[in-house]
Amino acid sequence: MPGGVPRLLAAGAAGAVGAVGPAGSRAPADLAECAELLHRSEHEAAGSPPECRTLLLGALARDEVPGYAYRVQDCHFWAHYGVRDRAVEGARLTDFNRLAELRLSEPFSPPLRPNATMLYVGAHRTGDDGAHFHRHHRLRVHLFEPSPSFFGDLQRALGGVPGFTLHNYGLGAQTRRMRLLVSGTASRTLENRSDVGLAPGRVEEVLVRAAAEAAPDVLGGGAAELLHVNCEGCEYDVIEGISDAGHLAEIPQVQIATHMLDHQDPNVPFLEAMALSVQVSARRYCQMHGRGWRADPLHPWAKD
Numbered sequence: 001m002p003g004g005v006p007r008l009l010a011a012g013a014a015g016a017v018g019a020v021g022p023a024g025s026r027a028p029a030d031l032a033e034c035a036e037l038l039h040r041s042e043h044e045a046a047g048s049p050p051e052c053r054t055l056l057l058g059a060l061a062r063d064e065v066p067g068y069a070y071r072v073q074d075c076h077f078w079a080h081y082g083v084r085d086r087a088v089e090g091a092r093l094t095d096f097n098r099l100a101e102l103r104l105s106e107p108f109s110p111p112l113r114p115n116a117t118m119l120y121v122g123a124h125r126t127g128d129d130g131a132h133f134h135r136h137h138r139l140r141v142h143l144f145e146p147s148p149s150f151f152g153d154l155q156r157a158l159g160g161v162p163g164f165t166l167h168n169y170g171l172g173a174q175t176r177r178m179r180l181l182v183s184g185t186a187s188r189t190l191e192n193r194s195d196v197g198l199a200p201g202r203v204e205e206v207l208v209r210a211a212a213e214a215a216p217d218v219l220g221g222g223a224a225e226l227l228h229v230n231c232e233g234c235e236y237d238v239i240e241g242i243s244d245a246g247h248l249a250e251i252p253q254v255q256i257a258t259h260m261l262d263h264q265d266p267n268v269p270f271l272e273a274m275a276l277s278v279q280v281s282a283r284r285y286c287q288m289h290g291r292g293w294r295a296d297p298l299h300p301w302a303k304d
């Protein structure tokens with residue numbers, strides 16, 4: 001479909017902010033009609049109904065878009081087209097909880113090997129996903145959590161339990177000290193941001209180790225079976241570090257929770273900052289995705 005996906009980019013960006021088609025345009029009859037827009041002209045694509053977004057994104061999650069096979073060069077289109085808003089979030093096919101559940105319920109191909117190793121980056125307070133994979137797939141789990149307060153809870157939940165090894169540091173592209181904003185079960189780094197206006201005790205200093213340095217130490221010369229990352233924006237640095245060290249191709253399964261990156265500039269209006277945030281996040285995501293594709297082009301990531 002030469003040029004089909006790029007032609008939909010403008011429509012995708014418009015759809016992401018709730019645009020509708022021209023007056024009198026009708027809703028698509030089915031997924032096949034929406035998929036046909038991937039082959040049509042820019043004029044027709046620009047008038048695509050908003051309903052196509054959820055139908056196409058829901059099918060893409062299952063790699064079932066009619067007449068279409070994903071190509072890594074299409075990443076920027078899908079990254080913008082799939083930006084979550086109320087229309088996407090509220091649709092059955094693209095409901096956040098429904099898609100997030102796939103990380104635990106979808107079968108692995110090839111299956112995970114019993115007694116293999118999982119690297120769980122961003123274990124938070126209870127390491128629930130690591131406990132799931134240990135229980136259902138008999139994996140040995142290394143849990144990484146840099147927050148001292150989160151790590152204390154994690155120790156109480158899983159410390160000393162056979163099959164779990166806890167590490168009180170994060171992984172990234174380089175070793176450094178960082179400031180972390182802790183809120184509920186989530187956290188976010190404050191790189192290049194001020195603490196002004198934040199509640200006392202909510203900011204913690206944490207250690208982040210270069211993934212290229214830490215992973216070999218943890219694995220002791222072996223390899224991981226599953227890399228599972230949910231660290232509120234650090235995922236891009238984690239993949240970059242592991243890839244640059246040449247270890248990404250050695251990991252058969254990779255699961256990533258992706259997050260929007262902030263664009264911090266007090267001189268930029270809110271809507272412009274949001275648009276820039278989408279651009280930066282899409283660029284980093286596609287760089288990360290490209291690294292995974294190059295590492296294993298026959299088994300591209302389907303769980304990120």
